[in-house]
Amino acid sequence: MSDFIEEFETFAACPLDLLCEPTPPLLYPDSNCPVFPLLARRQPKEGRLVATVRHRLAAPAPASELKLLKYVLGAQSRSFLRLYSKHNGFLLFRNDKYKHSWAGLEALPIRRWRGATEKMKRFIELSESDDRFGLLFGVAFARVPRTDDFLVVTPTGPRAGQIFLFEGDGLTVSKIASGLEDLLRRASKNPLRLMQQTGACMGFWDEQGIDWTPIRAVRKQCA
DSSP, X not given: OOOHHHHHXXXXXXXXXXXXXEOOOOBOTTTOOBSSHHHHTOOOSSSOEEEEEEEEXXXXXXXXXXXXXXXXXXXXXXXXXXXXXXXXXXXXXXXXSOTTOEEOEEEOOGGGHHHHHHHHHHHHHHHTXXXXXXXXXXXXXXXXXXXXXXXXXXXXXXXXXXXXXXXXXXXXXXXXXXXXXXXXXXXXXXXXXXXXXXXXXXXXXXXXXXXXXXXXXXXXXXX
């Protein structure tokens, strides 16, 4: 089996073209009338839109931050150490053309884990939920930009090493991957599915105000 770090680096080196279709209008369930009638009347000039997204890998983490990683993740630090010794975070699925696009999945540098984790825990504590996944003892290491959604790894307990998506707006939790290696392999092999599951790409607004939803991802040739 190929090395998951090398496989991920190869994936991140090349952009993706997202083939998008117009998003169907949001309808009232009792009448099938559009919730936003002005938006529903807008018709795109083209049947499809292609949005290009790119990825950025950070420089290696300093020794002091790698030491902190080992301390907070303990027995679950091995895969994270392998990644962060080469890249102190990354940003996937970035799009600069469409200003109102909801695209991106950011693995934070280690020094920012504490702040993200504290914010995530405040949401859980305010919700008074039973925290059945044990995220109060987890570490938020990644986020979806412009949201309060975090990827959280659990260092201990029956779900140790697993990665969950915590959605701050709805205070919901879902399992995303069995571990970091699984997460990176899924990003490489089925990026659109991962974007859909994490909310890392909810769509694009073009200059006409048309909302587009990605339906297919095509890897471009590297320059």
